[in-house]
Amino acid sequence: MASVPSKLYADDVSLLMVLLDTNPFFWSSSSLPFSKFLSHVLTFLNSILLLNQLNQVVVIATGYSSCSYIYDSTSAPSHGSDQGRMPALCSNLLQKLEEFVTEDEQLLKEASAEGTPSSLLSGSLSMALCYIQKVFRSGPMHPQPRILCLQGSSDGPDQYVAIMNAIFSAQRSMVPIDSCYMGSHNSAFLQQASYITGGVYLKPQQPDGLLQYLTTVFATDLHSRAFLQLPKSAGVDFRASCFCHKKTIDTGYICSVCLSIFCKHHKKCSTCGSVFGQAQSEVPSSTNRKRKASDT
């Protein structure tokens, strides 16, 4: 069980974990080109570091076949390696990002691409949470962590369990997951992640103005966020993925032993091996039960 972090540190110092979607399948079809997207994000990250000199930024790339840390403001040389006019953040990050993208592409060629072109969000979320635990362990004086998912790819239903696990762990250690989703349809995973952890879910209406959305909604520390008029939630998609076909479903059958979700009736549970008796369509309601009880 994760221990709840103590609240002894200054509440306006932030640790921002940015999960950057680099999935080539998404960016090749996006209306906002990746290079433009990056320049919005870099400006945003620079402004976060300037808002408070104790602020920290860590960037993790979420690729198609791998995930990797590509920037950490605490370990990067702050102003030393200025080659030309670019700030240190940009040059460090861009260099690592390029290495990452090349490697990710290499892996992609090795494995045959099949199924949905989703990116490995569960991997980068898990890494970010491990990093945040390290910050919690560092003592009572640590910055307030939050996670920002800059995601464009559609959800990968095969990651359902892993993503939910990450969401619950974030919730237990009170880390909000913010999401800025650039894809064409809403992401049910990110809607749930932000809803459950108390973060903000935003789908920019005009991707060209990304920087504006980022700075107005996601730049303020968690304490000052209370003063903002945050975007109203447009609902949360609570659909689940069935375990048998990884399909997203809104009604399904649940194994009473292990709570696995299936899209249709099976004779045997593929997860726990239980053999099912005759189909029982619904749980008898508690009101019925009460009625019966008072009759006897």
Add this chain to the structure above:
Amino acid sequence: MNNGDQRRLNGELEEDEEDEENNDGLAAWERAYADERSWESLQEDESGLLRPIDNQSLQHAQYRRRLRAASTTRIQKGLIRYLYIVIDLSKAASEMDFRPSRMGVVAKHVEAFIREYFYQNPLSQVGLVTIKDGVAHILTDLGGSPESHVKALMGKLECSGDASLQNALDLVQGYLNQIPSYGHREVLIMYSALSTCDPGDIMETIQKCKKSKIRCSVIGLSAEIFICKHLCQETGGSYYIALDESHLKDLILEHAPPPPAIAEFAIANLIKMGFPQRAAESSVAICSCHKEAKVGDGYTCPRCKARVCELPTECRICGLTLISSPHLARSYHHLFPIVPFDEVSLSLFIDQQNKLPKACFGCQQSLLGPGNKPGLHVSCPKCKQHFCLDCDIYIHESLHNCPGCDSTRHSKIPTANEG
């Protein structure tokens, strides 16, 4: 199992005696410091400075033992539970050997238990029963909302008269007999009294409980009583006596994780359920439960599109059981446990020091110990990534994901076909 219980009970009694010898003649407030022994966790380093003992590796060894024990148990858990908590409010519960009183301590920990229970057992229900003046009362019906139970319990904390185990069991058995066959029926009794004042033959009642497949467990606050032990043995429950408050807390929280599913106790079944969408904050609709127009905050039944205010519930219009899918997903880590990580042997290091990663894959912490020598760490047998000991514990006990496996596409096996 019963032998194990016995041994454990004895072990704890011995420990208790030792403690009493050590603490001889100390007042209660002094004992608190004696137990902590903060000076013993200091150690002298090379330069003669006092430092806290590095018990990280020790702790880690303990954790690994725990993990191994857990990974050998099967994944079939009784996840849908119907549990009655019976609280003894006879005059024995006013004894002050626990501070402020047995009753107060029990109430405090039952509250914490109820919250933890609902966290770990989605779809499960709890009901509260009290015994006082020789009769048993239903305090709350079986239900899924922790708040209502806690509120009812805190409002009814008075004790008087005798305790009657038989009346309590009869009452609870009558209710639990009506729950669906796939549910696990359980009773947890917090028993303060040293006797039971029964109207009839309690042995018959115990047999009735056994026949209804109700697992009865008792946590005693005074001393072992034969009838409680007999009850637990007959129905497959556990019986422990709490030695002090922290022991009581541990004992009661042991009942929070789902128990292993026993096929004969509950029949597996497929239950049809719907996962409603949460409506947009600005939308207006008339809810089917209160028949009121409401702005935002509500869920839409996927079958008939009726609006309901709360989950879990049953659609008033089409009768479909509606639950929130994240509620279910909380228990999925039981189904797909992360394999224990292997300790990276230090001898391996010397051979291929250059090839091994220098930082933890999860948190980027350096894996090098003092003097740039490789420190103790672990690696995942599936993805071969290396992790620090802290991440190892966090990954297995809270996160339930391996960051390495989740960041690799080809080695990823579809989760449903595992297990």
